[in-house]
Amino acid sequence: MADDRIRRLSLINLRREIIEGKLIDTLMRTAIEYAGAERGLLILARNDEYRVEAEVTTSDDTVTVGQRQPSVTAAGLPESILHYVMRTKESVLLHDAAAANPFSADEYIQRQHARSILCLPLLKQSRLAGVLYLENNLTAHVFTPARMTVLNLLASQAAMSLENTRLYGDLQEREARIQRLVDSNIIGIFVWDLDGRISDANEAFLRIVGYSRDDLVSGRLRWRDLTPTEWRDADDRRVADLEATGTAHPYEKEYFLKSGGRVPVLVGAARFGGRHDQGMAFVVDLTERKRAEEEIRESERRYSEVQMELVHANRVATMGQLSASIAHEVMQPIAATVTNAQAALRFLNARRPNLEEVREALGAAVKEGNRTIDVIDGIRALNKKAPPRKDDLEINEAVLEVIALTRAEVLKNGISVRTQLAESLPLIRADRVQLQQVIMNLIINAVEALSSVREGARELVITTGKGEPDGVLVVVRDSGPGLSSAGLERIFEAFYTTKPGGLGMGLSICRTIIEAHGGRLWATAAQPQGATFQFTLP
Ligand SMILES: Nc1ncnc2c1ncn2[C@@H]1O[C@H](COP(=O)(O)OP(=O)(O)OP(=O)(O)O)[C@@H](O)[C@H]1O
Ligand SMILES: [Mg+2]
Structure with a gap:
């Protein structure tokens, strides 16, 4: 019955104490009050090192949690017993330390005339979380089997609770960090439901989509509705990712603004650990970046336009330098055409025209004429301002x-x-x-x-x-x-x-x-x- 009560009491108390941050205090008081110890030490593993977290002494029925001792050696306890417990993870109980026992040689036992000593390992799934040391130097046989049962229970509960406290502390720190990120409003953050709701959001997010906090509180803000139809497929794919892996890699999309326009954004999301249908999303406004990109594209376009102008201007200038040469190049076949045509005429004017010679001369004229056309075509092409x-x-x-x-x-x-x-x-x-x-x-x-x-x-x-x-x-x-x-x-x-x-x-x-x-x-x-x-x- 007593065990049950203690267990319930310790459970409830310890849980509560986690929140109040006074777990150690409570643990030590409980240990001393129920065990009849005169002094108690709590030694905990901190970053691979064992340190005394609390010291409790009773005098005139009052319990005081003393100042922490920095190191185990300075704490005043039989070190040989402590080391034995740490090594074997088994408890040591001395009903009367004054009688001969395996630790009789310990300097502390001799000096302090210790009587009842109990040293308990605090085990969390066979991992040593710490050691509880209790002593009574006035009375032997203080730690009776009944009290031992209670103490063992308390020890295992304490180990668990200590671990929880540590985890809870870590969690709180993590939450504080996330909260700082949310509050900093550097990026938009909202809490989503798979059914399309937005249950919470920071100012940055509201600013990005142009909605007010009232809109959010009234439940008018839904991420499904914020998403234009052509982005729904992309969204569905990310939701599938979220369901499969718990995260959706950042992707670019658009949201509708309250005013009806659109805003380009980068969105990434993660599911909450315990819940499958809820999580957080972060949103970065890409308006500025898109504008900058557009500007770069525009200036690149203008640059290549100017470049093309230059290329053309250089070509025209070079052609100018060559004009005499080019004229000569055109003149030659034209002159040859004329000469051949004249020859043909001469042949025709003969009293008995030789049609074979006429045909040959005209053929040559056509060939030269075609060469002229080729040359002029080439010049035209070079002078034309054509896209590459x-x-x-x-x-x-x-x-x-x-x-x-x-x-x-x-x-x-x-x-x-x-x-x-x-x-x-x-x-x-x-x-x-x-x-x-x-x-x-x-x-x-x-x-x-x-x-x-x-x-x-x-x-x-x-x-x-x-x-x-x-x-x-x-x-x-x-x-x-x-x-x-x-x-x-x-x-x-x-x-x-x-x-x-x-x-x-x-x-x-x-x-x-x-x-x-x-x-x-x-x-x-x-x-x-x-x-x-x-x-x-x-
Ligand atoms: N074949 C060459 N032998 C010696 N120097 C040369 C030769 N080709 C170019 N250069 C040198 O390089 C310089 C730059 O040539 P580039 O063709 O860019 O300009 P440019 O001929 O001076 O003027 P333009 O713009 O009319 O072509 C020339 O001024 C000349 O000093
Ligand atoms: Mg040149």
């Missing part, structure tokens, strides 16, 4: 077309052009017009460099070959004055020029074009003199 387009093209063909357009200019400057075009090169995906602009820029630069050569050969060599590991390589080499080492680094910068009439845009635009195609353009010194420019295209 990727074609499968043959690099040698593109090179030869540019050489044709620049031929007159090259001849005018007394330059000899050699080509070494590799056969069966892979087709490359590139914008033909832009690619030809690069080759044209490199040839014009070489021509300009060579025109300053007073002595020695003026040579221009254009080579094509296989790229590494694949694609193609184009090399434009001249025997001009070459580049200084300082020049080598700067020539690709925009507006770097050493020419009186130069803009310094040519090479910078060439590099932009080649890199936009996934290739590389670079310059080196040629041997024995001159400059080499080469680029690769994948």
